[in-house]
Amino acid sequence: MSTLVTYLVEDNLALIGLASPPVNALGQPLRAAILEACDRAASDPAVSAIILHGENGLFCAGADISEFGLAASFAEPSLPDLLVRLTQIDKPLIACIDRFALGGGLELALACGYRISATGSRLGLPEINLGLLPGAGGTQRLPRLIGAEPALEMMMSGQPVSASHALDLGLLDRLIGEGDGLLEGARRFARELIHEGAPARPAERHSNPAAALPEDFFTRYRATHEPRWKNRLAPRLVLAAVESACVLPLNAGLQREVALFKEAEASSQSQALRHVFFAEREAGKVAGVSASTALRPVANVAVIGAGTMGGGIAMNFANVGIPVTLLELKPDALERGLGQIRNSYEISLQRGKLTQAELDKRMALLTGTLDYADIAECDLVIEAVFESLPIKQQVFRTLDEVCKPGAILASNTSTLDVDQIAAVTRRPHDVIGLHFFSPANVMRLLEVVRGKLTAPEVLATVLKLGKTIGKIPVVSGVCFGFIGNRMLEPYSREAHRMVLEGATPAQIDQVLTDLGLAMGVMAMHDLAGIDVSFLVRESRREAIAHDPSYCRVADELNALGRFGQKTKRGAYIYEGRERKEDFEVIALAERIAGELHIPRRPITTQEIHDRCLFMLINEGVQLLDEGIAERSGDIDLVWINGYGFPAWLGGPLHYAEQIGLDVVLDGIRHYRKALGEYGEMWFHPAPLLERLVAAGKTRIERL
Template sequence: MSSSVSIGNNNGVAVVTIDNPPVNALSFHVRELLMQALVSLRDEPSVAAIAITCAGRTFVAGADITEFGKPVRQPDLRALVAMLETIAKPTVAAIHGTALGGGLELALGCHFRVADTGAKLGLPEVKLGLLPGGGGTVRLPRLVGPLKALSMIVSGTPIVAAEALADGLVDAVFDGDLIAQAVSIAADMVAKGGPFTPVRDRNDRLDQANLPAFDKQAAALSKKARGLEAPIACAQSVRNALTLPFDEALAAERDLFVKLVAGDQSRAQRHLFFAERQAAKIAGKDVVRRKIARVGVIGAGTMGGGIAMAFANGGLPVTLLETTQEALQRGLTTIDKNYAVSAMRGSLSEDAKRQRLALFKGSTDYADLTDCDLIVEAVFEEMAVKKEVFGRLDAVAKPGAILATNTSYLDVNEIAASTSRPQDLLGMHFFSPANVMKLLEIVRADKTSPDVLATIADLARRIGKVPVVVGVCHGFVGNRMLAARGSELEPLLLEGATPRQVDQAFTDFGWPMGPFQMVDLAGLDIGWRNRKARGQTADIADTLCEQGHFGQKTGSGFYRYEDSSRTPLLNPEVEALIRDKAAGNGIAPRTIGTKEIIERTLYPMINEGAKILEEGIAARASDIDVVWVNGYGFPVGKGGPMFWASLEGVDKIIRRLDHWHQQTGKDVFRVAPLLRQMAETGSWDGAAG
């Protein structure tokens, strides 16, 4: 047969091998050849059993996502699995690497499944705004039970081989020659004789007496969906497996899949899937990466400690530097407490906790950074302080060491000029908490060497971050657009909206929290300090800061917080302050609706994104989407601000921006030429400078 699907014979056991690099996706040409192979083997007298395996580093890691939303070419996965279930001879799936999505659904069509000890199995379609469309929601409950299936499918999180064995998803786990083991099991099954029951006919784990427990768990999971359709559809489809005959449940699964795949949410989530992979690609494949064996982090505060943890979580030893022993000990104690909390919650074993803590070396001496391959500065956000740090690093860092600043706003080119090695310096903008948040803005300075950029992009993935390369400007991509989003927040308050009303509009849109809740959480003093450095003011926020109200950490900000609680309560003092400021500015309060709140905050943000593309600060519109979804909580189901703009209608956005620009004359409403170009062409392509 073709090199994509080949057949071998081992003493009457046919070994069918799929070879479709890099991840053996079930593309049409693979499905077609696999169907032909299985049909021929089903009817071949010399073949007593069939083992399905894959070449390369993994079993089938999923369907071909590029085919989603296009006309279905037969055989589709459903037809392939259905045909597999007609084979009376014992069939065995030999799983190594990952069996995900369509790969696991293919394996569920076999009578038996064996796995390598390092294998992972799962149905992650929910992360693409979908549900398993090849029978996964109907077959998986028959092996692992409805509650376990519900958990796996709604979360989309794979399980390891040992767990799959305990749950009944696989029949055996081996550490060794997996194909030989699969052939041996197939031969044993032949010797024992049939009949061999397909998964579709195994109903012993579908006890409807468990329906109340199922509905309770499904309701709890649905609450976490935050407006996403796919998790709810997944839960419904698994419930159908419990309450409907197999073929009816299978048909219902297909109907739900077709509806989801055509919807905006799945389109948005598939866009993000490809966007993250595109953002991680750095020009210059042949660039030799530098070796990163030890990392130094300067500053053991909230940000520096989180950054240090991010590297330790990725298995890298870290030298953590502070100016005083007291500050260093405080930082190390916080790190220890953070890991202790993870261990207490069960997300980290005690052994793993000890291993990670052993990676930290504390110091107050810059000379202890001489063996570091990467040194990240995470000190106070002031240019003079940053320059002093890098001046000292210039004297102690070894040749070839990469120097990085964690600045959120400052000019990385100016920082690089304070060293004798600007080619080795770039920005690594982590997001707080740095050990949790996925985004890493990699700031490319004018003289940053290509190998430095490529090394840090690879390192970001190594420590579980989503890297996006951006250029130098105030605030880079994320914070620059955040400033545009926030430009109308105080005017909205002065004109009649309340902080709670604005925040409600945001959470209804799908944000995890509103802008006033967010600033209270981060601390009003951060924005205050930044405004003062730039000669800017904000009537309401500045007054709150002058009164010592910095948000949650002081018990009051735009909201009140009682007894160290994080629950925001109405703050009558703020409402009175808003009324006084409005009166002082001669503004008569009026009723402001949710639609206006969203348009006056998000439309300027999209407009700023267009300017960022024009200036070449971001290479692609999809990079901006990756930044905002992974760093700022833009709703996943809307695909990021630039993707959402195409759903919202760029013409509509331009009309509203033009209207507000005519009314106010504010530059934030001045329509970017690229936004008008997008309205004409329907594409952001070719926008970056």
């Protein structure tokens, strides 16, 4: 018997325990061990029922993702074949679910005749998040168990459901409360089934899964949701699989599901999403920090500044039960900030995402103050004031005087030099950058900016804390704009330059949103505030003064008071939620182009794509070469989670690998020549990109 499972016969029950830590991933060795154990129990006349459970308090979190795309994914016994065999066992087979039954783990449970769970467990089919669909019977068995529509919603959302909701859906047969003993509850349930002479598998509850649906359900579902799916393949394949469950016999549906799964698995989108999955896990591996690095306790937090950003930052900590002191200089600003936080929570309450008790608990964790003395004992202090180096330095001088030894002092700067901020204190080793993205209580990205003197335990502490508050922390070195905003600069520069050359803001944004970005670059500046971008440019005029065309349209819009959405005018006109083209902006671009003697011409979709995306990619490669980013996957995570780059393209650097590094380099060299003096000025291929192409490399990595 394999060490990957435990096997025990008690009375007339076979207890088969999955013992492949950490999450009992269903790789080929575990699949083989399960098959051997279940066949042994099935053939043993002393066994009347079988209980499949997880050792060490966890059932199964799914397939072994590292096998996807490899021969091992369908190596014998494949998961689909294993589960078909389990359905053929002529004894009651009970899945005993603790903590998780996700993906292939839930499909394993569905292949069992009965399912019992601890009350705190979560059950789901998250394959769509990897560009896949359930490929081991999930799309066929779940609709037959709970009906087509709720099954489709579980697969499309990719979100797990609670055990209590699973019971309501009919996905579970019984819940075992806390303290009752899950495995003992499974034993009692098994004995009941034996005593009652229950069949090995109950009759299907929904033998016709679509019986309760309108005849045109799938047609209407597709028409309603396809605009939101954009270029994503997986939702279309999930829908096709569930539709098959409604029109095909089970065996034919299972065959159709496997074919659809293999199509998804081989797609570039799934490869990209699997890249993102592993990038998230790699991001926490940082040079100089290990599992043994000591962590500083963070029992309470202070946030300096109660504006939109400061309030959002404070909410992150209150949401997970960490007390927060919010400091402002003026009473009205403090009152307004706390009011905005309450209003945000009340919106969540109205939408059913929060209970009144949860709202009250979170607000009780928030304390306002006008006195720095009240934050003297805080373990972590996050400055979220105006993006000005002198102002931030003054705040840190005060924190240096007030805060207790060992307190972590963090700046929420988006572009400024963290080392210059740290230099005004006597404890630069305690200083770090924590760049939250707006809205800070929603956006998943947290850029963690490591100063040259930041202590390893400070970095390790904030990385762990970032995960605690539900963020994806990505470490950046110190440079202008860190990872995200430094890459935004050439991306944005090319968009604004092409407006002068003849493209419209809408044309540029359309190319980017057609690719799958959440928002085009011109609309993004309108949302963030054209005045905010102007102040960033003002802080670095020396670096851009040699180009008189540099973001000139944006500078003119700022001078006109057209700051974007907040003033209803920017690159676009805003009427309510509707965004409209503004021909005054086009006229403005024509005038500036004339003044600067920039010829205007038709700009193709391909040129917009290449100039914006290739310069974005080029800057990312340069960041990697400089060591600002530790790995290319970190850069991809920043742009997916902070700037709306489509995850199914894997982030800008993975996208470059899909396009071909030689294609990117050739494109940059082409525009360097084609754009004349402007091209010579800005289109400099990153040396690392040139080295990678010269070496015949297809992956972006340091050489």
